[in-house]
Amino acid sequence: MKTRDITLTALFAALMVVGAYLSIPTPLVPLTFQAFFACLAGALLGAKLGAxxxxxxxxxxxxGIPVFQGGKAGPTTIVHPTFGYILGFAVGAYLIGKLIENRRATFKNLSIGIISGLIIMYAFGTIYFYFIMNFYMKNPMGIMKVIKVCVAPFIIKDILLSGVAAAIAKKVLPAIKK
Structure with a gap:
């Protein structure tokens, strides 16, 4: 890896921490800006470095470093209902990078890649939340209730931020590729 790659990878790991701390508490799933930074990581760094x-x-x-939303840290966070989103960020960033890497960096191509990655992030987070709530925490929730809690309040914000991420990536990608 080149020094530039190491620096950019570390920068996006740090931006994820910022995105976690820029949060608005809601009853079960906090509103954060992590999906935005994960999308940018995939779009700007490509599949491997983004992931x-x-x-x-x-x-x-x-x-144990308190980088997750609300200062959470440690291996016990794996059983937190929202940990699936954190896993989804890595998979989503990889998918975004893969979908964008060999295409022209048009707003349309970037948007398609970013929305696809966002769908993966939501899928990971929602399914994980469902299983943790129902089988680990023994707090039964139907899938429609989980979607109402985990997707509905956030989807418009994330779609809008996906457009912002695509616009930023369109402007910044030429400089990163030099």
Whole structure:
């Protein structure tokens, strides 16, 4: 890896921490800006480095550094209902990078890649939340209730921020590729 790659990967891991701390508490799933930064990581760094930045973020939290939303940290966060979103950030960033890497960086291509990654992030987070609530925490919730809690309040914000991420990526990608 080049120094530039290491620096950009570390920068996006740090931005994830910022995104976690820029949060608005809601009853079960806090509103954060992590999906925005994960989307940017995939779009700007590509599949491997974008996912690596997210994996570094995850590992920092799992070893006990309070980088997750609300200052959460440590291996016990794995059983927190929202941990699936954190896993989804890595997979989503990878998918975004893969979908964008060999295409022209048009707003349309970037938007399609970012929305696809966002869908993966939501899928991971929602399914994980469902299983943790129902089988680990023994707090039965139907899938429609989980969607109402985990998706409905946030989807418009994330779609709008996806457009912002695509616009930023369109402007910044030429400079990063030089």
């Amino acid at each position: 690596l930045s997210q994996i570094i973020y995850i590992l920092l939290g799992l070893i």
